[in-house]
Amino acid sequence: MPTPPPTGPLVTRDTLRGQLRDCGVRPGETLLAHSSLSSLGWVNGGAVAVVRALLDVLGPDGTLVVPAQTADLSDPATWSNPPAPEEWWSAIRDTMPAYDPLITPTRGVGVIPETVRTWPGALRSAHPQTSFAAVGPRAAEVIEGHAPDCRLGERSPLAKLEDMGARVLLLGAGYDACTSFHLAEYRIPSPLVTVGRPGPGGWETVTEVSISSDRFDALGHDFERDRPVVRGRAGAADVRLFPVADAVAYAEGWLARHRPRAGEPE
Template sequence: MMTTTPSPGVHHGRAELAAQLSGLGVERDGALLVHASMRAVGRVDGGARSVVGALRDALGEGGTLVVPSFTPENSDTSPQYLDRVRGLTDRERADVRARMPPFDPAKTAAPSMGRLSETVRLTEGARRSGHPQTSFAAIGPLAGELMAGHRPDCHLGEDSPLARLYELRAQVLLLGTGFDTCTAFHLGEYRMPSPPRRRYRCVVGAGGGRRWWGYEDVALDDGDFAALGADFARADGGAAVRSGPVGSSAGRLFRLDAAVDFAAHWLPSHRTGARAPGPVPGGGTR
């Protein structure tokens, strides 16, 4: 995982960050999926709002900014929940479950996604997809289109915003984070032949109340994403990934479709029992 240590006493401004993002290659009027560590970016005048402003400045009025807005906190099958209840008694676990609020796309916070993600989610005019566990938030002219139709039993597959971003050939920006945070690689998992599946469960709203809902979906595993990303960054002589400073952090920029296609072929050869996917019309893999 890439880490960046901010320089003490250094402050960054919105205009400086926007110029760095444009120099890195962020496309005007494009769609951009961002994973960011504000700590790595360093001290910014105006904080996360200024970073969001800089991203929007680089994208221009026709650009759309997208961030993950995941909510593992309302699931009892998530690693976050299992860590939370480790060592508790059965009664204490039941109490934790009883107090877990249902997902509400208009209100439910996504604290584990960081300050930048929450700032985008709370920006006036932002749209959010409806998945109770792996929603995304977006601002810009394509926000509504990209966030629509996120099927509740499809975390990060063909009926999620990732597939819509793939179709647009959107860019991905890792801002002070490593490839282990690269959500786009999960779409590659769905495009492997017969990917393993598992049961998930979370709390959803029901007639003004709450209920537990269980569903089956692809078994998501980001445990090898750092290694996958390292190989992706080296492919084609490193041409697929552009790197450069953004504030005190190192930024990595690449095409989402290139990352997904690489993952769909890399994962079967690096995970036991998986088969390589075949080509599909129009490019990519299924």
């Protein structure tokens, strides 16, 4: 059968740049972008065109930040999509390469963050599972000091972005991808869990705050209802734009009311 033609709209670096400006992205700001390339339509130039458009709008004084997570650097006993056979677990733990911010690819966050990670001049934070990558004059400020036992809490780039007045851009991504909500989980607080991962000296375990994006869609719905959120379109994608600090503050109250604490009934 013949290959069907691509579906639109046709998106270019120029059209996307104009639409992002119309949505309110400002030159010189620091922007934490969560994105879905496929949601935009047919993008001429793919992820490279999207990153160029974002950097165009931010200008030379702006900084682009993306999640650069590597969830596959984790205990195979917790894998479910797909699961690993139990008889493989020991060998996987023994041979899994340790995190290297220069070469370890992103996993599960889309092609746009992976493109930013490899962009000339990009910097990446040190956490082996929940790193962030950044391009721009404030990149070092954002990514430095990401503690290896603090995935998305006070010693992560999220707290830096909150203090810096950064904003979140949801570019075709839903609120389930909004990492800023996780910072609120550290402040409720959430229960602790043991996390396994490969380390420089072999397999290691650390104690971490339990994080989950469960009900983030409902949280985002209420946040958008109750707080100022800029809404727009880019290509075929929905766009949301709001301050990191607003998202964290709202999520603290919402999660405390709507999520059961450890030991409480569901």
